[in-house]
Amino acid sequence: MSVPATVAERWLAAAAAAYGGLIAEHAATWRDPFRNPIGHTLRRNLAALVREFFGAMDEASIDAAFAEIMALRSIQDLSVERAVGFVFTLRDIAREQAPQMQGVDADGRIDRLALSAFRQYLACRERLAELKLNEQLRAIGVARRRAAHSRGAPA
């Protein structure tokens, strides 16, 4: 297994561990995306993040991967610390698995990953309020449509 692949697997295990024993095993090891959607989402996006960590650190790609991970973790029974904190476990994993990175500012890269994770976590929490509002508006959708119709405005 390549170094990035090993790092990704170790990081996945750390991320899954936040859920507790039983689910951690399930989330990290079962590869069927439909029997194990949590593990599938973590696996594919952590692999993308590891590629960036060892590569170009493209901000858009990092944000996209954390957007999917944080969509999940921000609505689960995880405190903010547990939802986001796993990012920092990459420090020890990288030091152990990729000591050759010493020439690169690995800590700086991990800080940038962590900032993206926090940004996406907050964005997900903000979206919840928007979702609730839109759902309420749809619940009275016909009344709103009638009001718009009587004003001659598009519904």
Added chain:
Amino acid sequence: MADKPAIDIELKAPKGDWRDARVEFRKGTFSNASPPKDLVHLGLPNPRKWQPTDLDWQLPPDWKRILLEGMKDRLARYRSFRLFMDVCVRCGACADKCHFYLGSGDPKNMPFARAELIRSVYRRYFTLSGRLFGSLAGARELTEDVVKEWFYYFYQCTECRRCSIYCPFGIDTAEITMIVRELLSLIGVSTHWITEPAGNCYRVGNHLGIAPHAFKDSLEFARDELRDITGLDIEIPINRKGAEVLFVMPSADYFATPHYYTLLGYMMLFHEIGLDFTVSAYASEGGNFGLFHSNDLMKRLNAKIYAEAKRLGVKWILGGECGHMWRVLHQYMDTMNGPADFLEMPVSPVTGTRFENAASTKMVHVCEFTADLLYHGKIKLDPSRNDEYVVTYHDSCNPARGMGLLEEPRYVLRRACNHFHEMPAKTIREYTFCCGSGAGLGNDENMEMRLRGGFPRANAVRHVREEHGVNLLACICAIDKATLPTLMDYWVPGVQVAGVHELLGNALVMTGEKQRATNLRGEPLAKEEVHA
């Protein structure tokens, strides 16, 4: 480095004892309690102001006796309940089948573990081994914490029955949930989002509490909009005695979006085939939130459908797109409020098809009815009017698993749309994943829990969005239409939600219609899609 994956996970059981009943009610993960007025409207016990976050739930002084006697009574009355309490061997076949477990990772959401929350009490009070050996025999005392735990977890089950498909013993965990909710209702523990619509339905006729004049206004508005879209005057008869067919739909169809576009689709279809039908301002609700509360409440709310069919003198009943409505109509109505011996075997007036599957209930699903019309070539469709949509289909749990309605909606969709793709096999048909908001969980205070429960469904939609560019999720359940848009906006942005008959209405070529400039949502058709 060896090829072996370097996963190093501590394999240990979750912290603490599973029998520890204490739960934390975190904002966003539970439904609000029923306020006193709901319980008063319905004549239910123990009306008072309380919330699940309160330390004291103000249970009746003899709450324990009420629950245990309630269990005893139901164990005697329902052989299935007794069987489900006894036969589970904890094989784990159901463990990873529950959408709430898959989306939350909470072990108590594994169906056998959730059921164990009441089985442990059953053992303690109703089995010799439990009475003698207590916790050694997997028994637990019934405490206030257990009541709170029941409330927390049995209001996380959407009664979707996916787990029951996998159970080698055929245990229907949804029925266990139904019994526990019914027991809780005996001591005044229920949720506002269930008892308010039920109360509205009982007093006014529909969940949303829409009075008859507003019901009529809504349908007249639909008539106006249909005139704008098609150029045809499409009448929607209300309370018309002597009609051949009574049409019953969920109230969201005439008040909420995107449900409303489905209503437009039905009415266009009925006009085109000249169906002799009526809707009713009294039976103005097909849905039945009593199902999520107790058998008695379900029966009370359901009674108006047959009563109104009798009063109006119709021959049979046609039902709209809804989920749990069909669970009640298909599985319970006949024995609760039947026999409907004053009605006739449903026969399509257009094709002559006898719906023998509905010989007992006398009620036909609109998708069965429409699929039959299409099969006999009685209506003409132009699917290119739906070309902006790349469609997939979500099997709503109750019509799919509750009544086996798997082919008919697909038969309609494949003819109304040019671009249709199925989600992966183990996520559709009888294996369908629930929306995560059924059985009375679809309220906004419970949003985070709903998003967890809906994640497996959304994950499958995301798969077909990435594979095929799917941008529309079709379904035939009113709760789906209310809550899947939220689920999609969160997990798979860019995917809209529509009813099957909305897409049918878009495609339906009507006699004498004007050139269509818009779809049923009033959105302009692309120029090349404008059809005479």
